[in-house]
Each structure stands twice: as C-alpha cells, then as structure tokens.
Amino acid sequence: xxxxxxxxxxxxxxxxxxxxxxxxxxxVTDGSTGGDSGPGVCNPLTQTGCxxxxxxxWINDQDDPPIGHVGCAPEDAAPKQIDEACAEGPAGPxxxxxxxxxxxxxxxxxxxxxxxxxxxxxxxENHSCTRYADFxxxxxxxxxxxxxxxxxxxxxxxxxxxxxTACGSPTANMPNSxxxxxxxxxxxPVGPTTLELLDRDPPRTNAxxxxxxxxxxxxxxxxxxxxxxxxxxxxxxFCSAVEVDNxxxxxxxxxxxxxxxxxxxxxxxxGDAICSGAKKGTTMNNVSSSCQFLWPYVQEDDxxxxxxxxxxxxxxxxxxxxxxxxxxxxxxxSTQTPNVPYPRCANLPPRSGATPDNDDDAVDWGCxxxxxxxxxxxxxxxxxxxxxKKMVRLPKNxxxxxxxxxxx
Numbered sequence: 044x045x046x047x048x049x050x051x052x053x054x055x056x057x058x059x060x061x062x063x064x065x066x067x068x069x070x071v072t073d074g075s076t077g078g079d080s081g082p083g084v085c086n087p088l089t090q091t092g093c094x095x096x097x098x099x100x101w102i103n104d105q106d107d108p109p110i111g112h113v114g115c116a117p118e119d120a121a122p123k124q125i126d127e128a129c130a131e132g133p134a135g136p137x138x139x140x141x142x143x144x145x146x147x148x149x150x151x152x153x154x155x156x157x158x159x160x161x162x163x164x165x166x167x168e169n170h171s172c173t174r175y176a177d178f179x180x181x182x183x184x185x186x187x188x189x190x191x192x193x194x195x196x197x198x199x200x201x202x203x204x205x206x207x208t209a210c211g212s213p214t215a216n217m218p219n220s221x222x223x224x225x226x227x228x229x230x231x232p233v234g235p236t237t238l239e240l241l242d243r244d245p246p247r248t249n250a251x252x253x254x255x256x257x258x259x260x261x262x263x264x265x266x267x268x269x270x271x272x273x274x275x276x277x278x279x280x281f282c283s284a285v286e287v288d289n290x291x292x293x294x295x296x297x298x299x300x301x302x303x304x305x306x307x308x309x310x311x312x313x314g315d316a317i318c319s320g321a322k323k324g325t326t327m328n329n330v331s332s333s334c335q336f337l338w339p340y341v342q343e344d345d346x347x348x349x350x351x352x353x354x355x356x357x358x359x360x361x362x363x364x365x366x367x368x369x370x371x372x373x374x375x376x377s378t379q380t381p382n383v384p385y386p387r388c389a390n391l392p393p394r395s396g397a398t399p400d401n402d403d404d405a406v407d408w409g410c411x412x413x414x415x416x417x418x419x420x421x422x423x424x425x426x427x428x429x430x431x432k433k434m435v436r437l438p439k440n441x442x443x444x445x446x447x448x449x450x451x
Contacts, residue, residue, distance in 0.1 A: 085099040085113055085114055085115050086099055087099045087100060087101070087113055087147075087156050087179060087186065087187045088156065088157075088158050088162070088163070088164060088186075088187055090144050090145055092115070093115035094115065096117060096118055097115045097116060097117055097118060098115070098116060098117075098118045098143075098144035098145070099113065099114070099115055099144075100113070100114070100115075100116050100139055100140070100142075100147055101113060101139075101147055101178060101179050102114045102116060102138050102139050103131060103134045103135075103138030103139070104134060104135065104138060105134050105135075106134045108177075108250075109176075109177040109447075110177070111138065111177065111178070111180075112181075113179060113181060113186065113187075116139035117139075118143070118144050119141040119142075119143075122141060122142060122143035122144070123140075123141050123142050123143065123148075123153045124142075124143055124146070124153060125142075125143070125146050125153050125154065125155050126152060126153065126154075127142075127152070127153050128151055128152060128153075129141055129142050129148035129151060129152060129153045130148070130151075131148050140153075145164070147179075147189060149175070149178070149189050149232070149447060150219070150220070150232040150447065154189040154190055154191065155170075155189065155190040156179075156187050156188070156189060156190075157172035157187065157188050157189060157190050158172065158187065158188075159172050159173075159174050159185050159186075159187065159188040166190035167190075168193075169192065169193050169202045169203045170190040170191060170192055170193055170229065171190070171191055171193060171224070171227045171228075171229035172188045172189070172190060173188050173189060173190075173191045173229055173231065173445060174188045174445065175188070175189070175445045175446070175447050176249060176255070176445060176446050176447070177447075178447060191229035191230050191231060192204070192210070192211070192229060192230050193227075193228060193229050193230075194210055194222035194228050194229060194230050195222060195228065196222045196223075196224065196228045196262070196281045196361065197262070197281055197282075197283055197301065197302065197303045197304070197311075197316050197360075197361070198302050198303065198304055198311040199218070199221060199222045199261050199262060199304040199311065200222075200304075200311065201230065208304075208309075208310055208311075209221075209261070209304065210222055210230035210261070211230070215308075215309050215310060216307050216308060216309045217235070217238070217307065218233060218238070218261055218306065219232060219233055220232055220233055220261075221233045221257060221260070221261025221262070221306075222261060222262075223256050223257045223261075223264060223445070224256075224264075225264070225341055226341060226348065226357075231256070231257040231445050232257065232446075232447055233257060233260070233261055237257070237258065237259065237260060238260050238261070238306045238307060239260065240258065240259045240260050240263065240278050241259075241260055241263055241278060241280070241306070241323075242263060242277075242278055242279060242280045242318075242320075242323060242324050242325045242332065242364055242366075243269070243277045243278065243279075243325045243366060244259070244277060244278050245275065245276070245277060245278070246258035246259045246265040246276060246277070246278050247259075247446065249446075254276050255445060255446040256445050257445050257446060258278075258446065259278035259279075260278070260306040261304070261306050262280060262281055262303065262304060262305065262306060262323060263278040263279060263280050263281065263306075263323070264278065264279060264281070264363075265277070265278060265279075265437065266278075266279040266340075266363055266436055266437060267279050267363075267365060267370075267435055267436050267437075268435060268436065268437075269369065270369040270370065271369065271370045271371045271372075271381050271385075271434070271435065272381075276437060279363050279364050279365065280318060280322070280323030280324055280332075280363070280364040281303075281316070281323065281361065281362070281363060281364075282296075282297040282298075282303070282316050282317060282318050282323050282324070282334035282362040282363065282364050283297050283298040283301030283303065283316035283317070283334070283360055283361070283362060284297060284298070284334050284335065284336045284337070284360060284361065284362025285297070285298045285334075286405075286410065286411045286412060286415065287388035287389050287405065287410050288388060288389070288391050288392060288393045288404070288405035288410060288411075289389060289390055289391060289392055289393075289405075290392075290393055292388075292389035292390075294334070295333055295334065295387060295388060295389035296317045296318040296319055296324065296331050296332065296333065296334055297316055297317035297318050297323075297334035297362060297364075298316065298317070298334075298360075299313070299314050299317055300313055300314075301313065301316040301317075301360070302315070302316060303315035303316025303317070303322070303323065305322065305323075317334065318331055318332035318333060318334045318362075318364035318365075319331050319332075320332075323364050324364035324366070325364070325366045327366070327368070330366075330368055332364040332365055332366045332367075333364070333365050333366075333367050333387050333388060333389070334362040334363075334364060334365075335362055335363055335364075335365045335388070335409070335410075336358075336361075336362050336409050336410070336411075336412070337357065337361045337362055337363050338357070338358045338361075338409070338413050339408075339409030339428075339432055340363065340432055340436055344429075358412060358413045358414070359412045359413075359414070365385075365435075367384075367385045367386070367387050368384070370384075370385035370435045371383055371384055371385060372385055372430075372431035372434065372435075373430070373431070374402060381431075381434060385431070385435070386408060388405050388408060388410035391403075391404055391405040391407075391408060391410060392404050392405065393405060393406075394406040394407075394411075394417070402428055402431075407428055408428060409428070409432070
C-alpha cells in the first residue's frame with residue numbers, strides 16, 4: 044500500500060495528514076471469512092454496512108505472507124479505546140481485534156481509523172493519517188489509514204504525551220517505534236533488526252524491492268541512491284543543518300549543539316544530530332558525510348512545498364546526511380553524463396551576485412536556509428542544480444510503503 048505523494052518531487056514517500064475533502068470509499072467484502080457476518084457491504088470510514096453490535100474492520104486471514112480483508116466483526120463487549128493496549132485473534136475467522144468501532148489494533152495499540160485521502164474521519168493536529176502495507180487494502184489500493192502520533196525526526200520525541208522519548212517506546216534504548224516522514228512526521232512501528240540499519244545501509248524492502256519508509260533505524264530514512272548510476276537505495280540519517288560555505292565551514296557535518304537521538308541511546312543528546320560516522324552519517328577515508336538542508340530536495344518544481352511541510356521548523360534546521368564522494372553531476376546539461384564531483388558546501392564560496400543562478404557558490408547548492416536563498420531552487424531557476432539533486436535521491440514517483448513489522 045502506497046504512502047501518498049510529495050507533490051511533484053517525492054511521490055509516494057511520506058505520511059499523509061488529514062485535511063481537505065474527499066468522497067468516502069464503499070468497500071465490498073467477499074464474505075469468505077467466518078468473521079464476516081454483516082450484510083456484505085462495509086465501510087471502515089463511515090462504519091456502515093454491518094449488523095448491530097458489529098464493526099467494520101481489518102480481518103487478518105493469514106500471517107505470513109500477510110493477507111487480510113475489510114469485513115464485519117463483532118465489537119468486543121468491553122472494547123479497548125484509542126491509545127489503549129489491544130489484542131488480535133489468530134489469523135482466520137477470528138483474525139480481528141478488541142478495539143472499539145472506528146479504531147483498529149496496530150502494533151499492540153488501538154488507533155483511530157482515518158481517510159487517507161483527506162476526508163472524514165480526519166486526525167487531529169498532533170497526528171497524521173498514515174497508510175500501511177497489507178492493511179486496509181482492497182484491490183491493491185489503500186481505503187483507510189490510521190492516525191499515528193506526530194513527532195520530531197531529530198529528537199524522536201512525540202509532540203504530545205507524558206512519555207515522549209523514542210516515540211513513547213517502553214524502552215528508549217530499544218525502541219519499538221520511530222519517527223518517519225519527509226514533510227509530515229509521525230511514529231511508526233520498528234522491528235528489532237531494523238534498529239541496526241543506519242546511514243548507507245540498505246533499508247528493509249517489500250517483495251518488489253521497494254524500500255519501506257520505516258525500513259531504516261529511527262532517525263534514518265531511505266533517501267539517497269548508493270552512488271551515482273546506482274538504483275540501490277540506502278538509509279540516510281537526519282541531521283541538524285546550518286548555513287555553510289568556505290568562510291564558515293564548521294557546520295559542514297551539522298550543528299554540534301543540536302539535540303538528536305541515536306536509535307539505541309536512552310535520550311536525545313547534544314552532538315547526536317551530526318553526520319560523523321559515529322553518529323548519523325558515514326566516515327570513509329577520513330571523509331565524513333555532509334549535513335545537507337532537506338528543503339532543496341523536497342521543493343516542488345514551482346517553488347512550493349507540500350501543505351504538511353512545517354516551513355517554520357524544518358526549512359531552517361532539518362537536514363539529511365549525504366556522503367558526497369559517492370556522487371557526480373552533469374555541470375552543464377550538455378552531455379547528460381554526470382562526470383563532475385558533487386561539491387561540499389564547506390568548499391563553496393558565499394553567494395556570488397554576478398552569477399546568481401550558476402553552480403559556483405553555496406547558495407546555488409542549497410547550503411543556506413530558504414529565507415537566505417534569493418531565488419527558488421527549481422528546474423526553471425537552477426536547472427543544473429535541480430536536476431543534480433533529483434538524480435541522487437529516490438525519484439519522485441518511487442513507490443514507498445510503511446510496514447507494520449511483526450507484533451503477533
């Protein structure tokens with residue numbers, strides 16, 4: 044099941060916030076599973092189509108590979124409410140949970156069902172409507188999602204709650220949840236083996252080889268290709284970006300004073316949001332990854348950003364670790380051959396007013412905040428740079444899924 048689009052750039056890559064309107068989808072169940080006792084038409088968004096005392100939910104038919112369907116199931120006599128611990132029956136006719144109508148059990152917690160297309164029901168401002176692979180899927184399409192709690196991708200802390208560390212995981216240094224996204228960040232389940240997938244490690248993928256959005260350790264996401272010319276995606280660490288050029292190179296690997304959380308650390312700490320090999324990046328041959336501002340990679344071709352992107356926070360601070368020696372680009376778009384080394388911000392001079400749209404200074408490469416970048420970073424303003432940045436990361440139409448991991 045696909046995550047929705049990041050406009051014209053990162054289609055299929057991020058969690059989708061609930062906003063705007065859409066028509067609800069009516070789901071027809073096949074009635075093949077014993078749990079389906081309703082009249083045959085069931086809508087998880089409106090909770091219609093089932094008999095009295097039943098709910099429209101996801102029924103798990105098989106664990107491995109995961110197969111299920113939308114159908115009617117008895118509502119528990121004492122149903123668990125949203126954010127309460129829940130349980131699921133064994134796969135088959137009893138493969139439904141004990142959550143209240145309008146919610147569903149995911150990773151052991153009841154979560155509100157939501158419309159992934161932005162209609163009703165929506166999530167509140169502290170949650171995002173998120174799609175999961177093999178969950179509320181009909182004919183290969185997601186017909187509903189769940190409200191996952193919002194979070195900070197650097198600190199991995201929940202926006203709200205009494206236990207915010209590590210997305211509210213019971214054990215912070217072995218989290219079972221992580222903060223993922225590209226513009227709208229929310230907490231999703233994490234399996235134990237995923238905690239080991241750090242910068243430039245291959246993420247977990249589905250059967251088709253497409254990476255899961257939460258297929259990297261918390262604080263990392265599938266983002267860049269392994270190298271120029273490769274179609275293999277690798278995990279990349281989130282970092283705290285600052286403006287960098289050859290007159291102020293100190294922040295090349297990120298802001299050392301900013302708080303960040305490593306996957307198996309107990310809490311966020313200063314110095315854990317940088318791109319050194321010991322933290323969120325990679326170090327090879329004494330060269331460390333560079334902390335690049337995220338905004339030039341996720342800006343639309345018209346200069347805008349997806350509605351969920353919080354420009355007041357992320358444009359000026361959020362970065363992504365990039366091991367620049369692995370990448371080249373075509374400096375004049377004449378040969379279509381990427382044969383020029385991708386530059387580091389720390390080696391580029393400050394903005395040149397004489398050549399504002401060339402590839403010869405730090406502004407041209409997105410090394411400053413958007414507020415201090417005189418023109419938008421688009422294919423019309425800076426065609427060479429816009430193309431160069433698109434070539435090194437997942438293409439705009441790359442399919443991406445969230446995986447529920449195994450909690451059975």
